[in-house]
Amino acid sequence: MADDPRKPEDATPHDGDDPGPVAPAAPAAAAASTPPGEVAVPGAAAAPASPRPPVAPKPAAPPPAKPAGAVAARPPAAPKPAAEHPPKAAPPSGPAEPPPPADVPVPAFIARLQAAKPGAVTLVSYFVGDWTIVVPVDRLHEVAQHLRDAPEAAFDFCSDVTATDWPPRAAERFDVVYCLYSTTHRQRIRVKTRAGETTPVRSVTDLWPAANWLEREVFDMFGVNFTGHPDRRRILMPDDWQGHPQRKDYPLEGPGELLLENPQEWLKLKQTRDEADLE
Amino acid sequence: MGEAIAFYTLAAFILGFAVLVIATKDTVHSVLFLVLDFLFVAALYVLLEAPFLAVIQVLVYAGGIVVLYLFVVMLVNLKRPPEAHQDPRRRTWLGFGLSAAILAELAAIALYSSAGAAPAGPAAALPVAGNTEQVGWLLYTRYLIPFEIASMLLLVAMIGAIVLAKREL
Amino acid sequence: MIDTFVIPLVKILVVLNATLVAVSYMVLLERKVIAWTQSRLGPMRVGPYGVLQPIADAIKLMIKEDITPVRADRWVFTLAPIISMVPALIVYAVIPFGPTVTIFGHAVPLYVTDINVGLLYIVSVASVGVYGIILAGYASNSKYPLLASLRASAQLISYEVAVTLTLVSVILMAGSLSMVSIVLAQEQARVWYGFVQPLAFGIFFIGSLAETNRAPFDMPEAEQELTGGFHTEYSGMRFALFFLAEYANMIVVSSVATTLFLGGWLRPFPNVAWLGVLDLIPGWIWFLVKSFVFLYIFIWVRATLPRYRYDQLMRLGWKVLIPLAILNLVATAIVKVWWLA
Amino acid sequence: MDAPALRHGAMFDTNELELNMGPQHPSTHGVLRVVLRLDGEKVVDADVVIGYLHRGIEKLSENRNYTQIVLLTDRMDYVAAATNNVGYCETVEKLMAIEVPRRARYVRTIVCELQRIASHCLWVGTHAMDIGAMTVFLYAFRERELILDLFEELCGARLTYNSQRIGGLPLDIPPGWDRKVLAFVEVMTGKVEEYEALLTENRIWLERTKGVGVIEGPEAIALGLSGPPLRGSGVPRDIRKDEPYAAYDEMQFEVPLGKAGDTYDRYVVRMEEFRQSLRIIRQAAEGIPEGPVVGKVPRLIKPPAGETYHAIESPKGELGYFVVSDGKSTNPYRFRVRPPSFCNLQALRRLCRGHLVADVVALIGSLDVVLGEVDR
Structure with missing residues (x-):
């Protein structure tokens, strides 16, 4: 059972940039903000296992x-095989x-x-x-x-x-x-x-x-x-x-959890949302 | 004396329920009053010392036929919106005329029967005793032909109903 | 005075109370028998071996909240359980539990009354009992009960035909509609009609399963399909009335079966002289034992068989049982007229 | 979803009734909702509505490490939790190219087949109960209890076992467990006959199941049916044979097939699977090899970047896992379950049409769905 309880939450790269329970109405903008580089990086080593010329031998x-x-x-993608050191760096x-x-x-x-x-x-x-x-x-x-x-x-x-x-x-x-x-x-x-x-x-x-x-x-x-x-x-x-x-980019916490943990905060949030709805 | 009281009480109930049958708005309630009506008619038969007829009345009319009414009422959508009652095709005067005719007919019958001689005595010459046996004897001797015709009619009605109801045969 | 008023009144009271007790213990019996079939124990907590369970059930049902759905047809909704319970009880008036016995110098017949159309009375009163189910389904204003009550009415009407036809065969044999006369006729014939009319007996058994809404014909209350059927919306005492009516009907049916086909209060094999020792056991005990066996088979069937489907049930009724019953009736009539006469 | 408008003029204006079967209904096996459109009792159309038990296990798994997910898989098909464990662990093993020792593979086979029997026990009980035969239910639960006892001895739990680890088993089997399994096989063989005696030849059972919900082989394939419903339609497809996993390649067994593809054939197929499972268990329990129960597993389970789909034959059908690893984290980047119940349930709409309300419950029973798995 106890394989590695040390770092269970380390590499959830997306929960940093999602501000709470906002519905992901426009995720494209959020996504576009952190592009580490398009896939077409031909020089990068292909697969982590076996680097080989991209032209597959027939x-x-x-x-x-x-x-x-x-x-x-x-x-093949995965342009950063050396991603061990900064796990939070980029999705x-x-x-x-x-x-x-x-x-x-x-x-x-x-x-x-x-x-x-x-x-x-x-x-x-x-x-x-x-x-x-x-x-x-x-x-x-x-x-x-x-x-x-x-x-x-x-x-x-x-x-x-x-x-x-x-x-x-x-x-x-x-x-x-x-x-x-x-x-x-x-x-x-x-x-x-x-x-x-x-x-x-x-x-x-x-x-x-x-x-x-x-x-x-x-x-x-x-x-x-x-x-x-x-x-x-x-x-x-x-x-x-x-x-x-x-x-x-869907928030991992919504009003449900917030309600349980911090009702005051949830109430405030709800009010702002309701007001936004009214407008 | 007691018999007369019983009769008039029953008759009052029968008439009262009969009015309710046509007066209630809810179709199911109407059918229910019909059942009650039939039950009281059966009680009337009991009063006339015809238990067989009474039981048959309950079995066939209250138990069988009205159940089918209920079935139809519940299956078929009769809950029309209220404006359906204002049917433009309604012939109010025709209805009144028909009612008047029927009333006149009933009055004539009443007059005739009260004025005429007392009806012939009951079929005293039946060779069998007992209520059930007498009914059976009469049905299969004197009223054989009406009985058979009635059963034919029922058969025709049944086949007709099946043909109408069954969409594909 | 005593013979005209007191004794009938006492008899009515005894029969009604005995019926109600029998019905509640019928429930216990059913739970126990089914439990044993399924390698369980059944109710064990209230009293030794759960014998007080019916009382606990009754109390529970009486103190439960009695709910009327908002959009129900209030009057009919309340009336329906009564309509189904009353016929189930008044039928007992004509069931002969035993022969005439002498109690404190009075000759007391062990039945409330003996009318000469007794059998027809039972059939007609039972047919009124259908209204309870139909109206319950209608008045609940809910879809499952409505479906159930449609099923119920169709089922009861169809099976009534088959059952009544088998009864007519028996009436032909006995030459009377009176329940007592039918038993006496069996005594005279020295044979139970179940032996001479096996087909009628079989059809009656199947038909009575259907008429009492028992498995495998319990479609109107099929829990797995219609979530309890016509009494889905009922609770508390009104539900209990339906429940009791069902079991009361079961007892009626088994009493009728006992009277018509199993010789009523007669001992087994009334034609075998050397079994005369059995006459030492009073007739009403024989009656109860036979009814009990019939009831036990009811329960047994319920524990064993899957449920028919509605259309199959109708098919069985109209295409198998009714033709067979008519055939049986015609055969009986022919035998009666040409053979025995 | 609104009721059809009243049609004026039609004399016999029979309503098309819309009946909401579920989500609280005794025969929808949990929180399934079927919106039936009825003509009398005939089903015109059935809209199957799911999602009432959706717990987001896939999303949850993307935020747990690989070992923790085993425990989540228990909660999908909770009547066959161990099968889910095996399927998941094998997927990760495939991704990481871990060799599982033979002893562990044998135990996994036993566990899977025990679980199949337990699941089928629950199925035969509830299916018979839906059709009104209630005794079978208690008989089947009596035997399921024996299996639960075996599981309890193996891993300490009776329903959600968490019984597998990536690379093998968490613990070796308790001493004497294999003999108990063999004893159970003896008991169970007779009990299957008992269920069959109550149902298989029963006239009412035959009438209720034969010709109900017929689905031909090609259509069953197209509809994505798998497991017994597919085999009931006569398609010889069993992942245990076609793409063997655990130790199935070393086992002798047959794949029972139906002919007509109706409810009865699906029933017969599962009843025969009882026997085949017992046969497999007997072979596996008699032949458990000695050796370690865990393969060479790194301390930190971090599969290389890549993705894979791996399917096993769960009691309900093809249980597939699609796991994407980004090679950097100890959580899967994407975790997807292909739930057999979900795909089988999809066929319900097609199966129901033209049948009666009573058949709907029989059909739900014959598909053997577990809503925990449908909704995840």
């Missing part, structure tokens, strides 16, 4: 049309997406996808056995359809739809992640796309009805703007809720 991939340039254009700006090592062949369905939809896959990543592809948001639906219908892919089961919030990437702060599974080939893939707060992300509910609630949850929790969704309501939070709780 192992035995059958189609030669692999858009190497696309892969190279967006090298991470993106996930680690190491390219596949040389000895791991890219699965045929990814290669076929790249051939069929040139430019649709901007990054192929392999980490602890999971394959991930990153697609531009406007081509997501097309790629999803291909992945579902192509016989060698046949991803007929949408395991999960979720998102990750990277506030420093102001324009496209969300990674919307689709975990797909094929019940015929027993293979998995993660499809990722990057979206901003208002970027329309075309819903895949028409491909996988399973995505209906999952996308609703992502909308509820992150405020990702799904379009074409048949029933885009909040799902877990109350219908009249303000804000999207899973965003990194």
Whole structure:
């Protein structure tokens, strides 16, 4: 049990810049204030584990049309591998997406996808056995359809739809992640796309009805703007809720906790809010 | 004497409830008064020493048919907004005319029956004794044809109701 | 004077009180039997083995707050439990618990009255009891009770037909509508009608489960679907009246079954002479034992079977039980007219 | 969500009734709310409303360190807490590439399968209770009690076990525990027959469950069903077979499948899973290898930057964890649970349509949802 009770709260980088229970109405501005640097820092060492040239070596991939340039254009993120010393310094700006090592062949369905939809896959990543592809948001639906219908892919089961919030990437702060599974080939893939707060992300509910609630949850929790969704309501939070709780800039303390700990303060806050409402 | 008191009391109740049936606004209450009415009619039968008829009255009318009324009342939305009462198609004078006609008819019957000879004695020549047996005997001998016609009518009504109610057959 | 007023009055009092006590202990019995079925103990705290539990229950129900929902139909809401309780009690007037016995020199028949349409009386009074449930559902002004009362009315009307048809078979056999005469006819025939009319008995049993809203036909109060059904909005004593009425109806049904199919107060196998020793046990004990067995089966069924669905229940009633009952009736009539005559 | 306006002119103006089933309702297994639109008793549409038990476990986890999260996972599917623990620990182990000793993997297998039986016990009890057979409920709880006793001996808790650690087990199993597990297997084998005797061939049970909520295989896949509801539709998918974890690759067992995809088949599948689970437990308990129970775990659990999704077969279906580590902190940057109940519950709307109110409770029961997991 007692692994490290010493620093349980050390690296919550966002709770410093959120002033209490203000509803995160305009998180974009807050996010834009602390950009540590855009992802495109090509010189930085790629993955923490294995620094290697950004052009992923093509192992035995059958189609030669692999858009190497696309892969190279967006090298794996995590630009600061030496972040141990100042843990509070800056929030991470993106996930680690190491390219596949040389000895791991890219699965045929990814290669076929790249051939069929040139430019649709901007990054192929392999980490602890999971394959991930990153697609531009406007081509997501097309790629999803291909992945579902192509016989060698046949991803007929949408395991999960979720998102990750990277506030420093102001324009496209969300990674919307689709975990797909094929019940015929027993293979998995993660499809990722990057979206901003208002970027329309075309819903895949028409491909996988399973995505209906999952996308609703992502909308509820992150405020990702799904379009074409048949029933885009909040799902877990109350219908009249303000804000999207899973965003990194969502305040960790709200009036509820404040009320318990410091009723006076809460009352003051409530009054100011009510007055603001009146105006 | 006691019988007369009982009769007039029952009759008063029957008439009172009958008025309430049409006077109450709530449909369910109206149906309830109808049940009470039927129960008192059954009591009247008991007074006439016809327990079989009394029991059948309760069983069929109070217990069976009015339950169906209630069913319909509760299922079908009768709670129209108030303006529905101002039905433009209402023919007030026609209603009055019909009521007057029926009243006249009733009066005629009353006059006729009081003026005419006393009705023929009860069917004394029945070969069976006992209330139930007498009813059965009469139904299946003298009134066989009306009885059968009535049952046919009921059957037709039932089939008609099914056809009307069932959307797809 | 004594024979015309005192004895009937005493009998009415005894029957009413015995019924009420029996009903409350019926609840205890049910809880105990179900508990034993489910490898539990049941109520154990109030009195030894929980025998005083019904009293505690009664007190609890009486002192509970009696709530009338704001938007309920106040009058009907109050009336409904009474409407369901009264018929359940007045039915006992015609149930013959035993033969005529002599007490202090008076010949006292062990029933309140014997009218010549006794069986029809029971059926018709029971049919009025439906109103309690329907009106409770309506008056609550709540959706679950409304659904429940619709279910209840449909269910009771349908099953009344089947049950009444089986009763007619028995009436044909006995040639009388009087409860006492039916028992006497069985004595004369030296056989319980349950043996000569097994089909009617079976249909009667199933139908009576449905008529008393007992599992597996307890749709009107299906807790898991309609959260208690027609008495969802009831509390306190008014709820208790519904509860008591249900159990009183169960006892009525088992008494009727005993009278019609199990020879009433007759000992088992009235046709076997050497079992005459059994006559030493008074008739009313036989009656109670038989009713008890029937009630026990009620409880047993409840502990064992899942619940039917509403449409399946209606199907069973209209498409299986009623045709069978009619067939049985016709067969009985044919046998009676051509065979026995 | 407003009631349909009164239609004038229609003679038999039957109301389309809107019935709020839940969040307080005996058969919605917690705080599920289903807004039914009824035509008589027929369900025209059902809107499933969730979120009444939302505690923000995902958000909470992003502010706890990796070890502390184990305890939060208990609170999701609280009738199968140990399975949640196993799934989470394996995800972090995958992220950190920690090798778990074989003994720990065997114990995890036993724990998972015991938990499956306990969860199915609760399911069969409540499902039967929803359909009106109340005795099965108490029988099933009687046996679940035995499992809880075993868990209590293993980790000191009876409901929220906190039974796993990243890298293995917190403690070795108590001496003689494996023999007790084997004794339980013997007892339970007979009890499953008992439940089946009460239900499987029961005419009423068959009428209530056969043909109710039929869902064909392809549609079940598309709807994202997993676990017994998916297998009830005849789709051979079991993560224990397809992507083995713990020690399932060393176990012999079969994946029971249904044919019609109705409530009855989902029932039969789970009943058969009882037996398969017992079979797995017997193999695992007889073959627990000697050795350490914790692998090589760094003192500070700080996975390298990266993300992974790892799924296991919980009693309800595919329980997946998606963990993102930024490589710098001891808290996950993003912690996401793919709750099987959530995804299965989604199918309720589709299943309910055209059935009766009574079937709705049967269908909720056949999906076997735990609202703690649906809402997290």
